[in-house]
Structures are given as structure tokens and as C-alpha cells.
Amino acid sequence: MAERENRGRGRGRNREEETPEFADRLVAINRVSKTVKGGKRFGFAALVVVGDQRGRVGFGKGKAKEVPEAIRKATEQAKRQLIRVPLKEGRTLHHDVKGHHGAGKVVMRTAPEGTGIIAGGPMRAVFEMLGVKDVVSKSTGSQNPYNMIRATLDGLRNESSPRQVASRRGKKVADILPKRDDHPQIDGEQAPVSEEA
Template sequence: MAEENNTQETPKVDNAGSTPTPTTAPTEAAENQSAEAGAQPQQRENNNRGGRGRGGRDDRGGGRGRGRGGRDDRRGGRNQDDDGEELIEKLVHINRVSKTVKGGKRFGFAALVVVGDGKGRVGFGHGKAREVPEAINKATAAAKKKMVRVALKEGRTLHHDGKGRFGAGKVNVRSAPAGTGIIAGGPMRAVFESLGVADVVTKSVGSSNPYNMIRATFDALQNQTSPKSVAQRRGKKIADLLGRGGASVAEAEADAAAVVE
């Protein structure tokens, strides 16, 4: 009987000792979960506040990067003017400039643009702004206002050789037969491509400053004269001027009829 009582009392102690264990464990787990759940929203809120602040600065920085990268997209293209005329725009040079003020330095950009219609009209302009696209727009607007007309022979080359000079920039331009192409480099090529010249030979013998080269090239182009303008100024016929080189009257008249401008 004593052994049976011992066997019967042992499970009671075990049961009595085991009963508090499952009752207390869930309570502690629930309290821990509730504490963690209360801390997570606050932590997420702090993270969100920090993320918005950092994201705002990154977005502003990305906007400036996209603006500066726009200069490569405007190297050359065709755009329509306000009058519906299709113009050729060439970005010749872009430079980073700075202005010293009381608080330090302000950095900006200077753009040099050549604009032409490909039919004998061309102009150049430059502009400065804090961002590249705005500087290009200013330069393009200035170039459109200063477009000049250049006399072309057969619509593809110059009538005669010429020289241009501005400051230390010196250039030589020569007419060329059909098939020669545009033999020019740097800023001068942009001018002749916008002008619509297909055959020309050029040489720069002075400063390589793009601003001086552009102005010297325009000086040479503005000195170009056509037989038609000379004949009108002297009060003679175009055939009379063309016939002085030893050509026959028929050849002179044919050449005069072929002169468009």
C-alpha cells in the first residue's frame, strides 16, 4: 500500500509542479511580444523620417546631375524656329565659369552655339547661366538674332578665297570643286555645316580659342561677294564680268545664267 501511495503521490507533485510552467510561459511571451510590437512602430517611424530627409537631398542632387549631363545631348540637331523654319543647331563649346562674391564663388556654365538654316544663313551666340540647358537656350536665342546671309556658289561652296581675322585668331578659306567635302576642324566645321556648304578648304593659323576662331570665320564669310552683287554695284551685266577672264561670250552668258546669288 505504501508503494501504491508513493506512486500515486508522485504524479500529483509532478502535475502540481508542471501546472505553473505552462501558465507562466505564455504570459511572459505575450508581454515580450507586446513590448516588441510597441517598439517596432516607433523604430519604423524614425526610419521613415530619416529616409525622407535623405531621399530629398538625393533627389535634388540627381536633378543637378541630369541638368549638367544635358550638354552631350545638344551636340547637334535640327529644330524648328517660331516661324516654322527648320534650323541646324551646333553646340561648339561649353565652359565652366565662376564668379567671386562675398560668400565665396558661384559656379556656372558658358555655352557657344552656332545656328544655321543650311541654305546660306548662319549665326552664332553665347550665353551664361547656372545650369547647362539654360545657358544653351540663351546662346541659341542670341544666335538666331544675329544670323547673316552668305553668298554661295552653286549652293555648295564659296565664290572665292578669303581671309578672316579677329584678335589673335586668323583663318583662311578657299572654294573647292565638287566632291571635296568640308575640310575644317573644330568650330569652323560647325559653321560650314550649319551654313550649308558642302565643299570648302579651311586652315586656322592663329589662336585656337573657339570664340576667336568663330569670329574670324564670320569675318571671312562676310567679305564674300558674288558676281551678281558686284554687277549691281558697278551697273554692269554679270556676263561682262565673267567674260573678262578670256572666256567666250557664250560661256560667259551660260555662267551668268547659272549664277543664283
């Protein structure tokens, strides 16, 4: 009987060890109040972004009377709401995307190596936790951090890799990606190559 219990506990520990380590970033913390019969009760609301910096990211919000408890609740919620985003070369997006939530609108563009993360506030936290190293983004409309993060994640959900597009169309990846020819083409005919070189 004791052996069975120990076996079950051991399995649970292995699962915890197998789960990847997540990094988290506190984006915003607000003091909130609830009006009750005796006056006002004050608490704190936390907004946290969590990611494994290898293509998974999520956000969560938590409320509590103390700041650490609010952050803990937000982190747990974020870990339950992770989404996977395909990254090009593990550093940038595959294509430009737009996202919106409510009045918050964001535009995210793929960028060459060495560009860095050009993003403001809450969007930067999402990209850092996602593991993106090169991206150019712009936020218009609502500057509310909740809406900005939701709009960013809305755009990232629409991100798709060439492999995903190929499988949806029933084609090979090589058929979808543009072919790179050695010589440029003019009106469907191959351009003449100069023999001076």
C-alpha cells in the first residue's frame, strides 16, 4: 500500500521537473477599492506576462489585499493561458501581423537581425517573454495595458509559419516559399547574362 502511494508521488515530481521554467514580468499594478457598508476596502490588482522565451507566452491578472498575493494569482492564471507562437529562426516573426482588442490596435512587423525589440511598455514585456529578439511594433488607440496586451496576443495568434500554411493548403513548404533564382527575370524570360565578368 505504501509503495503505491510513493509511486504516485514520484510521478508527480517528475512531471514538475519536466515542465519548462517560465520567466514572468510584472506589467502593471493598480490599487483598487471596493465600497462596502463600513467604508472602502483597498486591494491590489496585478497584470503579469509569463513566457518560456522559446515561443510560448500568456498573461494573467490577479487581485488580492496584498501585492505578492495578487502577483502570485496573476502568474498562475498566465501559466494556464499560454499560447504557442511560431518564430522565424527563433528570433523574429514570420510575417507582419495586426491585432486589436477593444480600442487597442497594434501592428507588428518582422525585422532583420540586430534590430532589437522596438516596442513600447506592455508590448515589450510580451515580446521579451516570448523570446523575440528582433521586431518593430506600433500601438495606436487605447494605451490601457490590459487592452494592449490582449491586442498583441490577438495578433500573435494569427501568426503562422510556412509549415502551417503548407499543411493547410496540402502542399510542400518549398511550393509556398518564393524561389530564389540566380538571374532576375524580365517579362517571364530569363535576363541575359553579361559575359564581361
